Amino acid sequence: MNKKNNKLAITLSILFTSLLSVTNAQHKEYYPDPDTAIQRRLEEWKDLKFGLLMHWGTYSQWGIVESWSICPEDLGWATGARKPGVADNYVDYVKAYEKLQTTFNPTKFNPERWAAAAKDAGMKYMVFTTKHHDGFNMFDTKYSDYKVTDKATPFSSNPRSNITKEVFNAFRKENLWIGAYFSKPDWHTDYYWWKKFPASDRNPSYSVQKYPEQWKKFTDFTHNQINELVSDYGKVDILWLDGGWVRKKTDEEVKADMFEIYEGSRWARNPQSQDINMPELVKKVRAKQPKIIVVDRAVPGEQQNYLTPEQHIPENGLPYPWETCMTMANSWSYVPNDQYKPTNELIEKLVDIVSKGGNYLLNIGPSPEGEFDPVAYDRLKEIGVWMKLNGNAIYGTRMYKLFGEGENIRFTQSKDGRTLNIFLFNYPDGNVHIKNVSFNAKTTVKLIGSNQKLKWKSGAEGVDISLPASLKPVTDHVWVLQVQL
Incomplete structure (x- = not known):
């Protein structure tokens, strides 16, 4: 291994160790929702065991990792995620990325086929990316033109252009629980990456404390969009919020935050509170959807109804509701010729997770045309054969005295x-x-x-x-x- 590669390997190793340490620390904190109706709903969710996660957006056209290639942080998994040959500089790259809206036209979009395959595989719930960090909305929001139903998007002329509504309806007809993934950070709106200042990392491009009126606009924007999802899209069972750095922080936490350097790469920590008033948001959401489970990922508190270890199965399980989210292939989003895990491995992971008291949320990234890879359909079918035989040992079970x-x-x-x-x-x-x-x-x-x-x-x-x-x-x-x- 040459010095350059060795340096990168050390950097990634240190970064992974740090992230795993943070993740493990987060997994030790759980604050039960005091609402007994939500506690009962969580027990029903624990019976489901197996779900489908789908990462889909304009980025699928480039076959790259979702959103992160426009993050300006000097990290290999951000800068390395960029589509080669698009632009020589960051500013032009972001412009080209955002222009993907003008070519997004998934004419083979058929959510009924997705839903049927998920049901046949034995999946009982789903979570769909209504908006990822890049801010592109896969639903007909009134608060942004950066959306699949805007006239700038070719697919907007399709009668099924409100993709989130179509997906929710298709899976609901198959009796799966409906989950809405929603990114709290939004790198497109001026309320978060304010064009008055250049973005330097994943966080707001301005001081929240110095410009509280701008942050108030962002908080209202976030609440309004989530209100749309719980008001206009039928029954929603799970609100799955990503982007855990958007959170309220104590003065002590703010003081502790700083920028860290790993072998020359800058890992950004935002030394300010990003409070979007989650208690009030959940109160408003449950006024519309009384039994909805809220998952404020990686933010310890009553708004994190269950925990979500990512690409990782806790060694001994966790003593509270949890779900491992994991990719069926290597990437969360669509990548041409991605390598899918063997059926046997997927089933063993399902069994391992359930034996430890968790649920398994398995991700598939649809193609730019709106299709699952044929290999993904094969895997779902083969899992389904096994589940039809052995599902009684999975669904509705609980952890034995040892896993x-x-x-x-x-x-x-x-x-x-x-x-x-x-x-x-x-x-x-x-x-x-x-x-x-x-x-x-x-x-x-x-x-x-x-x-x-x-x-x-x-x-x-x-x-x-x-x-x-x-x-x-x-x-x-x-x-x-x-x-x-």
């Missing part, structure tokens, strides 16, 4: 504790030994997909269950033993 044994055995249990599900990532050669469970004289064991009662023997060091080789073809992936205790 598993070693790398290849996981557990879930029914809410009443009478049924134990044992997931085997590898089919055993003859017997499987389970250390941390105890059976009684009335216990019966079956492999899901077979009516044959399995022989078992209990001893001082656990239980041995006999699994005939003839039962292996029941599934191609994870095998599930259902134990009636």
